[in-house]
Amino acid sequence: MPDETIEIENEQTAADADFIRGSSGVSIASVESTARSPRAVVLFELIEGPATSQDISESTDLSAKRATQASNELLKRELIEVLVPENDSAGPVFGVLPRGEKAAVQIEQSQ
Structure with missing residues (x-):
């Protein structure tokens, strides 16, 4: 039973990583020279610390x-959370959730 739980969690993590890598129809050239999707850019920025x-x-x-x-x-995918509802007009x-x-981590390991 615990092996099934771990397997399900690993599948969810892989699906989340694929979702983050997706470009959602945005040209990669318009994102960054690192060729990361906008979601990946946002996630990795938030790993550095909370931000608007x-x-x-x-x-x-x-x-x-x-x-x-x-x-x-x-x-919406529950990968990040709102730490402070409003920060002035910004x-x-x-912040990033576990x-x-x-x-x-999975994205970094696959690169």
């Missing part, structure tokens, strides 16, 4: 709109 979509936009090549969209996609502050950290 605006903060992520300012520290990467993502537009504010795309950083917000990627953040919302990760939030929007909510996001599930997002596991997916990030």
Whole structure:
């Protein structure tokens, strides 16, 4: 039984990593020279520490709109969470959940 639980968790982590790698129809050239999808860019920025979509936009090549969209996609998938609902006009502050950290590790190991 515990082996089944581990297998299911590994499958979920792999599915999350595939979701994060997906470009969601955005040209890779428009994201960053690292060829990471917008979701991956946002996730790896949040691993460095909590941030707003605006903060992520300012520290990467993502537009504010795309950083917000990627953040919302990760939030819906429960890979990140809202730590502070609103931070003045910059929007909510996001942080990474353990599930997002596991997916990030899998992405790093597969590169």
